[in-house]
Amino acid sequence: MKKRRHLWLLVLAVIFLAVTSVPTYAWMKSSNKEMSQRRRSKTSPVIMIPGSSATVNRFNGLVNELNKNRRVKHSLLKVQVDTDGKLEYSGSINRNDREPIIVIGFENNHDGYSNIKKQAAWLDDAFYQLTNDYHFHKFKAFGHSNGGLVWTYWLEHYYSGYSSEIKMKRLMTLGSPYNFKESSIKMKTQMFSDFLKYKKRLPSDLVVYSLLGGKTYTSDGLVPEGSVLAAKYIFQNQVKSYTAINITGTDAQHSSLPQNKQVVQLIKQYLLDKPNDNAKLHLKIKDK
Amino acid sequence: MKIWVEDWVYWLKMRSFFRVAQRTFVALMPVFLIGSIAQALYSGFINYDSWFYNITEAYNFVPYWLSDNLIYLLKAIRYAAFNLAGLFIAYMAAEYTARLFKKDAQLAGITSILTLLMISLNGRRPGQVLALPFSGFLLNVNMALVSFGLGYCIGLLFRWLGPDYQHRRFEHLADLDKRVWDSFKPMLVSLALGIILALGLYILKVNLSQAWFTSMLGTLFGTNNVLKGIGLAIAVTFLALVGVGYPLQALNGDNNSAEAVANMNYALVHGSSWNIPYKYLGSEIYTAYANALGYVTLALIIAVLLLAQNMRRRRLAELTLFPTMFDAPSGFFSGYPVLFNPIIIVAYIEVVVINMLLTAGLLWLRWIPPVAFAILDGTPDPLAPFVATNGNLNSLIYTIVLLIIDVLCFLPWVRFDMKIERRVRDNEEA
Numbered sequence: 001m002k003k004r005r006h007l008w009l010l011v012l013a014v015i016f017l018a019v020t021s022v023p024t025y026a027w028m029k030s031s032n033k034e035m036s037q038r039r040r041s042k043t044s045p046v047i048m049i050p051g052s053s054a055t056v057n058r059f060n061g062l063v064n065e066l067n068k069n070r071r072v073k074h075s076l077l078k079v080q081v082d083t084d085g086k087l088e089y090s091g092s093i094n095r096n097d098r099e100p101i102i103v104i105g106f107e108n109n110h111d112g113y114s115n116i117k118k119q120a121a122w123l124d125d126a127f128y129q130l131t132n133d134y135h136f137h138k139f140k141a142f143g144h145s146n147g148g149l150v151w152t153y154w155l156e157h158y159y160s161g162y163s164s165e166i167k168m169k170r171l172m173t174l175g176s177p178y179n180f181k182e183s184s185i186k187m188k189t190q191m192f193s194d195f196l197k198y199k200k201r202l203p204s205d206l207v208v209y210s211l212l213g214g215k216t217y218t219s220d221g222l223v224p225e226g227s228v229l230a231a232k233y234i235f236q237n238q239v240k241s242y243t244a245i246n247i248t249g250t251d252a253q254h255s256s257l258p259q260n261k262q263v264v265q266l267i268k269q270y271l272l273d274k275p276n277d278n279a280k281l282h283l284k285i286k287d288k
Numbered sequence: 289m290k291i292w293v294e295d296w297v298y299w300l301k302m303r304s305f306f307r308v309a310q311r312t313f314v315a316l317m318p319v320f321l322i323g324s325i326a327q328a329l330y331s332g333f334i335n336y337d338s339w340f341y342n343i344t345e346a347y348n349f350v351p352y353w354l355s356d357n358l359i360y361l362l363k364a365i366r367y368a369a370f371n372l373a374g375l376f377i378a379y380m381a382a383e384y385t386a387r388l389f390k391k392d393a394q395l396a397g398i399t400s401i402l403t404l405l406m407i408s409l410n411g412r413r414p415g416q417v418l419a420l421p422f423s424g425f426l427l428n429v430n431m432a433l434v435s436f437g438l439g440y441c442i443g444l445l446f447r448w449l450g451p452d453y454q455h456r457r458f459e460h461l462a463d464l465d466k467r468v469w470d471s472f473k474p475m476l477v478s479l480a481l482g483i484i485l486a487l488g489l490y491i492l493k494v495n496l497s498q499a500w501f502t503s504m505l506g507t508l509f510g511t512n513n514v515l516k517g518i519g520l521a522i523a524v525t526f527l528a529l530v531g532v533g534y535p536l537q538a539l540n541g542d543n544n545s546a547e548a549v550a551n552m553n554y555a556l557v558h559g560s561s562w563n564i565p566y567k568y569l570g571s572e573i574y575t576a577y578a579n580a581l582g583y584v585t586l587a588l589i590i591a592v593l594l595l596a597q598n599m600r601r602r603r604l605a606e607l608t609l610f611p612t613m614f615d616a617p618s619g620f621f622s623g624y625p626v627l628f629n630p631i632i633i634v635a636y637i638e639v640v641v642i643n644m645l646l647t648a649g650l651l652w653l654r655w656i657p658p659v660a661f662a663i664l665d666g667t668p669d670p671l672a673p674f675v676a677t678n679g680n681l682n683s684l685i686y687t688i689v690l691l692i693i694d695v696l697c698f699l700p701w702v703r704f705d706m707k708i709e710r711r712v713r714d715n716e717e718a
Contacts, residue, residue, distance in 0.1 A: 009606055010593065013613070017670055023343040024667065028675045032661055036556040 034135070038165060043136040044273060045093075046074070047102045049123065051145025051175075052115075056080050056090070056105035058144070058258065063101055065264045066272075075100045079130070081122035082107045087129060099273055102130065113180075113191040116146060120153040127154075131166055140271050141171045144258055145223070148176025148210075149191070152234065155206075156198040163203060172209040172271045174263065175223055175254050178231045183224035185233060195234045206239040209270050213257050214248040222254035294704075298711055300630055304388055307712075308440055309628035312380040313621075317604070319376060320429070321619030323369025324611040330362040332614035332666030339614075339664040370618070374427040374435035378404045381436045385443020392453045395471040396446040400439040403482035407438075407489065425497055429618065432531030432627065442478045449474035501535045508535075509545040509571045514648040517570025518641055525580045525640050529626060529633045540581050540615060543571050551660040561660035561677055567651055569658070570644075576659045576676060577690060578643035580636060582615040582669035587639065587694030588632070589620060591702050594695070598706070613668045631708065635701035639694050646690065656682045 050058035056078035067073040075094040079087055079102065093100040104126045106119050130136075143151045151171060159168065179185060179192040188196075212228040213220030220228075228244075235242035251260040300306060333340040334355060341347070341355075382400035387393040408422040426434050451470045459467075488494075508520040528536040547566040555561040578584060589612055592605040601624065608620035626632050650656045659676035667675055670691065674684040 007593075009609060010590065013609060017668055020340070020343065020668070021671055021674075024339070024671055024675060025679060027343045027664070028661070028679060032556065032678050035662065036559060039553055039556040 035165070037135045038137040041135045041137060042098050043100070043134060044098060044138045044140065044169070045100045045102050045130075045134070045136055046140045046142055046271060047104060047127075047130075048142040049104055049119075049144070049147030049150050050109075051143075051147050052109055052111040054105070054109060054144070056103045058105070059101075059103050062258045062264065062267075065259070066101075066267065072097065076103070077101070078103045078105070079126050080105045080107060081126050085122065085125045087126055093134065111146060113189070116149050116153055116191065119146075119150045120157065123150055123154050124158045127158075127162075131162065137165060138167045138169050140169055140273075142174070142267070142271060143171075143176060144174045145176055145254065148173025149178065152176075152178075152195060155203070156195065156201045159203065160201065168203065168206055170207045170209070170271055172211065172267065173231065174211045174257050175213050175220055175228060176210070176231065177223040177227040178234060179227040181224065181227065182230075183218065183226035185226070185230050192230060199234050199238050202235065202238045204238070204240060208235045208239050208242045209266070210235075210242070210244045211257070211263060211266060212244065212246055213252040213254055213260070214246055215253045220252060220254040220257070294708065297631060297704075298708055301708055301712055302715070304385065305440060306628060306630070308381055308384045308388060308443070309436065310625055311384045312377060312436060312439070313625035313627050314623060315380055315384075316373070316376055317619060317623035317625075319369050319373065320622040321607060321611075323366055323373075323429075324608070324616035324619040326362045326365035326369070327616035327618070328611035328614035328666070330359065330366060331616070332668070334358050334362060335665065337665045339666040339668070342664050370429040371424055372427050373429035374404060374431060375401050377429075377432050377435040378439040378442075381439025382443040382446070383439075385440050386446045386450070387455070389443070389447040390452050390454060391443075391446040391450040392467055392471050393455065395468065395475060396443050396450075397439075399446075399471075399475045399478045400442040403442060403478050404435055404438055406479065406482040406486050409486050409490075423497075428534075430531075430533035430537060432533070434531075436531055436628075442474075445478050445481075446471070446474045449477060501538065505535055505538050506545070508539065508574070509543055509569075510547050511570045512547065512566045512568050513570075514568050514573075514644070517568065517573060517648075518644045520570060521574045521578060521640050521644055522637055524574070525578075525584075525636055526633065528580055529621075529628075529636060531627055536581055539571060540575055540579065543575075545571070548572065548660075551658070552662060555660035555678070559678070561657045562654070564658055564660050567658045568648055572659050572676075573644055573647050573651075574640075576673045577647045577687070578640045579615070579669065580640065581617060582612060583691070584636060584639050584643070584694060585612050585617040585620060585626075586669055587691055588626070588635075588698050588702070590691075590695045591698035592624070595699065595702050595706070613670070614666045615669065629705070631701055631705040635698055638701075639697050642697060643690060643694065646693075650686065656680065656686050659683075 048059050050056070060076075063074060063076050075097045076091045077093050077100060078090045080090075081087055081104065093102075104123055106122050108115060108118065141151050143149070148171075151173070155168070155171075178195060179187075180189045182189055182192075185192070208231075210228060210231045212223075212225060214225070215221035218225050232242060232244065245266060247257070247260060247262050249262070251257065257263055330338070332338055335341065336347070336355070336359075341350075346355075378400040379397035383393040383397035386396035404426065405422060408424075408426045425431060450473070453467060453470075508517065508524065511517050511520070524535045524539060527533075547569055548571070551561070551564040551566055551569065551572075554564045576583075586609075589605045589609050592601055593609070596602040596605065604620065604623040608617065608623070611617065612620060621627050624632070626636075647656075651658055656673075657677045657680050659673055661676050661678050663672055663675045670687055671684075673687050674680065677683045
């Protein structure tokens with residue numbers, strides 16, 4: 001009698017495994033299918049976030065500039081996240097476009113640290129949906145003003161949930177005030193301290209460009225230079241590389257920066273994929 | 289010849305070190321059993337990455353607050369059982385050693401905890417106000433070798449320096465007072481040794497951390513050479529069974545080596561793992577088919593279930609069968625005990641080598657594809673290779689056949705171990 005009991009336990013274990021193997025099999029098939037779709041996908045979008053008070057239309061001009069003289073135009077998808085997390089789409093991604101531009105804006109687009117945290121959560125809602133819809137596994141990020149801060153907050157608090165599957169290759173911020181209105185890092189705002197506190201979570205293979213405008217010698221007319229440059233304390237020695245670029249001349253004022261000719265050039269040069277990036281990758285795989 | 293081996297093993301097992309080890313770990317079994325059940329529930333069922341949570345799509349109907357709190361609770365139990373286990377082990381080891389030599393066991397135990405804490409002092413990181421200034425490295429169950437060794441040594445110090453003492457049922461306060469004063473000498477010597485060790489670590493800037501094992505693991509994660517893989521697999525298994533569990537634990541974590549990632553990318557793009565670039569990756573063969581944390585221990589537990597006459601062992605095997613299926617065998621390791629058990633350690637190494645060689649052979653013959661696809665945390669070991677090959681039936685059949693082979697390999701060893709143990713017990717009773 002006693003001897004039978006433990007043999008029953010073995011039978012029970014086998015039944016348990018047999019029963020659970022069915023949903024395990026289903027999970028495996030769907031997960032591998034999804035993952036392989038993602039691996040095969042050559043789409044690598046640029047996702048842009050405008051600054052405070054701006055809408056999803058903020059970058060229309062910039063995208064037009066980027067599309068000038070291009071045979072294959074970047075398609076433009078605009079996503080607005082409402083305060084309740086609902087997504088409103090306008091525009092679309094062309095099926096053959098490997099580098100679409102996606103602009104994510106927020107219904108509540110106000111300034112301030114508490115709003116930036118909320119916006120990062122909304123960004124995550126939109127990002128999650130986009131990864132499910134488009135199956136990309138790499139992307140580039142661009143943020144004007146507070147948009148750069150929202151990206152940074154998202155990187156420190158949300159990115160780890162995706163990082164094994166989806167990679168942010170490059171981040172470009174444009175006039176992003178990491179220390180808000182403070183021009184010296186001796187006065188640390190709460191947000192800046194938090195960015196420093198969690199900087200270890202930033203991905204070590206990320207390439208970061210920080211662009212700043214110079215209207216006067218110390219500011220772009222709105223944001224102090226010291227606040228933009230404070231980014232180095234967050235990124236330097238943490239990401240793969242961090243480069244700060246100072247832009248002066250026409251359209252170097254904070255709000256004009258997205259239309260600035262130099263900015264357009266820098267985006268083309270540093271943020272967008274080179275036309276033959278994918279071709280090279282293809283050759284590499286073939287070589288094996 | 290056989291008699292000679294038996295006598296030698298018997299002699300070995302009669303050494304105080306092994307007798308104390310056996311008692312220490314058997315006595316701590318309940319702690320580790322509870323910890324391993326929590327661990328199995330956490331990594332197999334409740335956590336967001338876990339197997340059962342995902343295959344049942346529990347995220348659709350289990351509210352977030354419930355999972356979140358359950359995860360917190362299970363992590364806390366696991367932490368209490370494993371991350372500070374060194375303290376219990378050091379106490380028990382010193383206590384049993386002192387008791388074996390008829391010395392004051394209680395104070396030996398306390399001294400041992402004190403000394404362990406002293407060595408764990410983390411002088412380089414002052415930490416926050418509420419954080420304890422101790423490094424968790426030595427206090428973790430994964431460093432049981434150190435906490436046990438220390439406890440044993442302090443027990444020996446009490447043996448040499450402490451006065452004889454017979455534990456009695458009722459102790460007058462005056463007797464207690466005398467006992468405490470009598471124990472001062474061995475206690476001070478132990479603490480002095482602890483301070484010297486702690487200072488040595490501090491002055492030499494020894495950073496107590498897992499980094500010690502990184503290079504060994506790096507090789508194991510990345511090697512595509514079967515013999516090298518087997519050598520390292522033996523090392524990892526042996527270390528785990530003598531109480532250094534960090535390498536085995538790390539091996540069962542995420543493998544993000546360039547080779548494993550290349551394998552997975554290839555498999556995902558091509559839809560099968562037959563032609564991946566690194567077919568004989570030591571870490572993958574080990575974790576799928578020779579894992580001392582799950583698969584191999586499962587075979588041993590089945591062997592014990594089939595053989596054990598002894599009620600204690602059979603109940604232990606029954607209780608630990610399910611946790612072990614989810615790579616949480618600590619309850620069994622300590623209750624059997626597998627830790628510091630020379631016969632069972634040899635058996636493990638034999639089985640690990642057989643499994644790795646057989647698997648490499650079948651990979652070479654192309655009877656089974658290599659494992660390369662991602663699997664969920666806590667996927668039961670008998671299903672894991674099937675999932676990791678994207679549902680290859682040969683792999684499933686091989687996993688089952690191999691488990692039966694392993695059980696058969698373990699049977700003579702378990703029998704031999706029980707025979708020796710009977711002899712030890714008879715001797716102790718006599």
